[in-house]
Amino acid sequence: MSVTLCPRRSAVRLVAGVLVLVSLLAAALGATAFGVVSAGARGPAPDFSGRPLRVGVAWLPPPDTPDMRLYMEEGFELDLAAALARALSADLSLVRVAPEAAAHVLKAGEVDLVLTRASTEDPLRRHARVVETGFSSxxxxxxxxxxxxxxxxxxxxxxxxxxxxxxxxxxxxxxxxxxxxxxxxxxxxxxxxxxxxxxxxxxxxxxxxxxxxxxxxxxxxxxxxxxxPTDLVVAVAPDAAGLAEAVEGVLRPLATPQTWQARREKWASTVSFEVYRDQVAADCH
Structure with a gap:
């Protein structure tokens, strides 16, 4: 049995097929171009095999002394700095940086990243690559x-x-x-x-x-x-796309709501114990 196609339908199908091929080709080219742009935006992966990871923080704890009590710190900057250094296979070097100077020291290359608190309108968000940690208060x-x-x-x-x-x-x-x-x-x-x-x-x-x-x-x-209210963020220099991506990857499993809830609960329990410990010690003297 022979089938005769309508010329008009055949032409429509031919045009449709050509459009599909053109669309697929454009998508492929677009994906390739996007891949090139993305790779360029990401930049090279950071390598800290020859030097420490320099992390700017607003406050540095005093040196440990034999008679000094250990305390839970006010925030989580020091803990996150240590976690980032471990994940990036780097030694950690903490540098004291005033929050208002964060963008400047990043641009000058004095530190690799800054852990700081930033409001939604903080100028730092316009002058650095900012990675959210998931903590706000x-x-x-x-x-x-x-x-x-x-x-x-x-x-x-x-x-x-x-x-x-x-x-x-x-x-x-x-x-x-x-x-x-x-x-x-x-x-x-x-x-x-x-x-x-x-x-x-x-x-x-x-x-x-x-x-x-x-x-x-x-x-x-x-x-x-x-x-x-402010957010705890990691700021890196605008041209340090590779480092920003690495930081995002490190923070992803550390920045879930469940993880932060556990940290907050641990903070409260530890601080409560420290208050009890110090109050009992004071009462005994």
């Missing part, structure tokens, strides 16, 4: 529940404890006219609220929340709505 207070402050403006003239590493908290307390007491570690600041030496301690709300969930902190869990 505003600042809040820990106060006695039986005599809480009514609002942020009530901090004027009150004694507020902040830690050496909490530059953002220090700036907020000064801006609000508080009498600031700077202490070494979060446990020391929070213990000062329990002993009455400070009216409040200023920390990340994301870290205070799991602390306030503990029964032993119910009498000291008064707080205020968070202020000045």
């Amino acid at each position: 505003g600042l809040s207070l820990a106060m006695r529940s039986d005599r809480p402050l009514a609002g942020w403006s009530a901090l004027q003239g009150r004694t507020v404890c902040v830690t050496e590493a909490n530059a953002q908290g220090l700036a907020l307390a000064v801006r609000l006219g508080a009498q600031v007491r700077v202490l070494r570690a979060p446990a020391q600041a929070l213990m000062s609220v329990r002993t009455g030496e400070c009216d409040a301690a200023l920390h990340d709300r994301a870290l205070l929340d799991p602390l306030f969930g503990k029964m032993s902190w119910q009498k000291f869990s008064a707080t205020l709505p968070p202020m000045d």
